[in-house]
Amino acid sequence: MKLRQKVNTFYLLLLGILLPLLILCNYVIFEHLHHQNVERALYSEQQRIAAYINQNNELPYSPFIHSQQKRAPQDTLNLEIRDTLLSATKNKLLVYGLEHNGAYYKITLKYPVAQTQTAWWLIASSNGCIVGLLFLGIYTINSRLYMRVWQPFFKNIMDLKRVDVSNNHRVQFQQTPVQEFEQLNQIISELITQIKKDYQNLKEFNQNISHEIQTPITIARNKVVLLLESKNLDDQELKRLEAIYQQINKLSKISKSLTLISRIENQEFKNFDDVNVPTVIKNMLNNLEEIINFKGIDVQLNLEPTRIESDHILIDILITNLIKNAIQHNKQQGFISIALKDKALTILNSGNSKPITKDKIFNRFERGNPQSKSLGLGLAISQNICKIYNYKLTYSKLHDNYQFKVQFK
Amino acid sequence: MKVLVVEDNMELLKDVRNFLSEEGNICELATNYKTAQEKIGFFPYDILIMDLNLPDGDGLDIVKSVKMDKIDVGIIIISARNALGDKVEALELGADDYLEKPFYLSELNARAKALYRRRAYHGRKEINFNEISIRPESREVFVNNTLLNLTKKEYDIIHFFLINKHRLLTKEAIAEHLWGDEVEMTDGYKFIYTHLANLRKKIAAQNGEDYIQSIYNVGYKFSNRA
Numbered sequence: 001m002k003l004r005q006k007v008n009t010f011y012l013l014l015l016g017i018l019l020p021l022l023i024l025c026n027y028v029i030f031e032h033l034h035h036q037n038v039e040r041a042l043y044s045e046q047q048r049i050a051a052y053i054n055q056n057n058e059l060p061y062s063p064f065i066h067s068q069q070k071r072a073p074q075d076t077l078n079l080e081i082r083d084t085l086l087s088a089t090k091n092k093l094l095v096y097g098l099e100h101n102g103a104y105y106k107i108t109l110k111y112p113v114a115q116t117q118t119a120w121w122l123i124a125s126s127n128g129c130i131v132g133l134l135f136l137g138i139y140t141i142n143s144r145l146y147m148r149v150w151q152p153f154f155k156n157i158m159d160l161k162r163v164d165v166s167n168n169h170r171v172q173f174q175q176t177p178v179q180e181f182e183q184l185n186q187i188i189s190e191l192i193t194q195i196k197k198d199y200q201n202l203k204e205f206n207q208n209i210s211h212e213i214q215t216p217i218t219i220a221r222n223k224v225v226l227l228l229e230s231k232n233l234d235d236q237e238l239k240r241l242e243a244i245y246q247q248i249n250k251l252s253k254i255s256k257s258l259t260l261i262s263r264i265e266n267q268e269f270k271n272f273d274d275v276n277v278p279t280v281i282k283n284m285l286n287n288l289e290e291i292i293n294f295k296g297i298d299v300q301l302n303l304e305p306t307r308i309e310s311d312h313i314l315i316d317i318l319i320t321n322l323i324k325n326a327i328q329h330n331k332q333q334g335f336i337s338i339a340l341k342d343k344a345l346t347i348l349n350s351g352n353s354k355p356i357t358k359d360k361i362f363n364r365f366e367r368g369n370p371q372s373k374s375l376g377l378g379l380a381i382s383q384n385i386c387k388i389y390n391y392k393l394t395y396s397k398l399h400d401n402y403q404f405k406v407q408f409k
Numbered sequence: 410m411k412v413l414v415v416e417d418n419m420e421l422l423k424d425v426r427n428f429l430s431e432e433g434n435i436c437e438l439a440t441n442y443k444t445a446q447e448k449i450g451f452f453p454y455d456i457l458i459m460d461l462n463l464p465d466g467d468g469l470d471i472v473k474s475v476k477m478d479k480i481d482v483g484i485i486i487i488s489a490r491n492a493l494g495d496k497v498e499a500l501e502l503g504a505d506d507y508l509e510k511p512f513y514l515s516e517l518n519a520r521a522k523a524l525y526r527r528r529a530y531h532g533r534k535e536i537n538f539n540e541i542s543i544r545p546e547s548r549e550v551f552v553n554n555t556l557l558n559l560t561k562k563e564y565d566i567i568h569f570f571l572i573n574k575h576r577l578l579t580k581e582a583i584a585e586h587l588w589g590d591e592v593e594m595t596d597g598y599k600f601i602y603t604h605l606a607n608l609r610k611k612i613a614a615q616n617g618e619d620y621i622q623s624i625y626n627v628g629y630k631f632s633n634r635a
Contacts, residue, residue, distance in 0.1 A: 215418050215511075219424060228579070245581075
């Protein structure tokens with residue numbers, strides 16, 4: 001629900017509760033005043049009658065007199081106001097006793113009270129009108145306020161949507177005289193600065209690590225090769241040196257792959273190339289032809305012309321990783337079937353070893369065979385690439401065959 | 410050939426110098442931007458091997474100034490900046506080759522020699538080793554003056570061997586030379602063996618000697634020394 005709707009709903013609700021209360025209040029006050037008026041009129045008529053009798057010694061004509069009855073002198077009557085219903089009309093009666101020329105009378109003065117229903121109706125409609133106008137006014141003011149007072153707030157939201165931690169572009173918040181907004185802007189500005197700083201630090205840290213580690217690896221590895229060149233190594237020394245050599249190689253590959261992952265996650269590959277997928281696949285198979293032939297793997301291709309918009313480096317990496325994976329986890333004289341159809345790439349291959357469980361397969365450093373020399377980073381990298389473009393990468397095991405499927409958008 | 414190596418890590422610098430000097434090259438060193446600039450300004454070099462991250466400057470600026478002053482020198486960048494963009498930028502600025510760290514000294518040697526041959530002889534100089542000679546420009550190998558019929562990879566291997574003769578080439582170094590980073594699978598090393606077996610057969614068929622020595626099962630050496 002939008003802020004404006006929310007506020008208006010509140011107002012509407014408030015007025016909805018207020019309106020009946022208002023009507024009730026008004027009615028009570030109205031009725032009280034009206035009754036007072038009626039009573040006052042009756043009393044003043046009573047006084048007028050008394051004054052007339054005093055002056056003229058006879059009862060005057062009065063439209064108020066409802067009845068005058070003789071009564072026994074011993075009957076005492078007090079002045080009394082009484083509400084009564086006479087022929088469907090509500091009336092107020094003033095009943096009192098009067099002595100005139102030795103005769104005793106019971107005088108009843110009558111005054112009609114205004115129709116309650118009409119009063120109700122009048123009060124409700126007039127109050128409704130006022131409340132309606134009030135709501136209209138509030139609504140208008142609110143809309144204006146919403147546009148005017150909140151405008152910097154909405155502009156800042158739009159600006160915030162465009163914040164990208166990976167670039168150095170500063171968010172310029174709109175100045176506002178509203179203190180709370182200004183505070184919010186300040187806090188968000190500080191947060192963004194901090195996040196960008198952290199991001200930059202992390203990026204630099206990653207870069208530094210991968211940079212700084214490469215030179216020592218170069219030196220260490222070349223020294224080991226130089227050592228291996230020297231003669232007279234006994235078996236034990238040789239084994240140790242070989243182990244060092246392999247581990248250094250592994251270290252180098254890990255750091256390269258992790259750097260690649262972090263660069264993909266940092267979205268450093270931002271080109272949108274028009275990538276011809278079948279060409280990429282064929283080139284890749286060409287490069288890997290030797291290994292494929294060596295393993296005697298039969299490659300079946302069924303490629304529909306497909307073009308996608310993405311960074312060609314990433315697509316190269318993605319497809320290479322998947323094809324390499326299909327070669328590596330294959331058996332001698334196995335097969336690989338690559339199909340490209342309806343913007344989906346399916347790579348099916350005969351399997352060799354116990355596959356990793358489905359939910360773990362894209363984890364970093366996850367290997368089908370723990371003894372394997374592979375790092376288990378290839379599929380993690382593939383997964384990362386797919387995430388960037390919202391491609392769907394799925395793995396399934398069909399009998400003894402493994403299948404990876406990439407659904408391009 | 411005369412080489413200037415610019416690299417801020419002294420240990421790596423010494424390794425490169427030792428390796429290249431043993432090949433009979435004159436090798437000079439610079440550990441920072443300023444020294445490198447001075448040396449390039451004063452002395453002629455055939456090849457400049459340069460790291461990009463120097464303590465007092467960016468190696469790319471040296472490439473720029475070399476190109477601006479029209480100094481005739483082949484440039485090989487050795488860098489830990491392995492972003493593809495850096496590689497493209499360096500090559501666009503006029504560097505001739507780009508070698509990512511970590512690299513094998515044998516690979517650096519091969520690249521430097523290839524670059525030197527291209528520049529000095531347009532690749533037209535033969536590489537000789539006893540009865541074997543290679544013509545790099547036409548990618549031909551002769552044994553006792555008979556042309557061998559080699560596959561592309563077999564040629565690449567023997568060329569790599571001859572350029573790094575008497576040196577240990579590990580299987581990993583050979584694999585990296587032949588296939589680049591593409592091959593990281595264990596199977597890769599098996600078909601180096603296959604290629605070598607074929608190569609040996611073809612050389613033997615022309616009465617060539619078998620110079621390919623297996624070293625401790627970690628690699629090979631192309632040498633006539635025991």
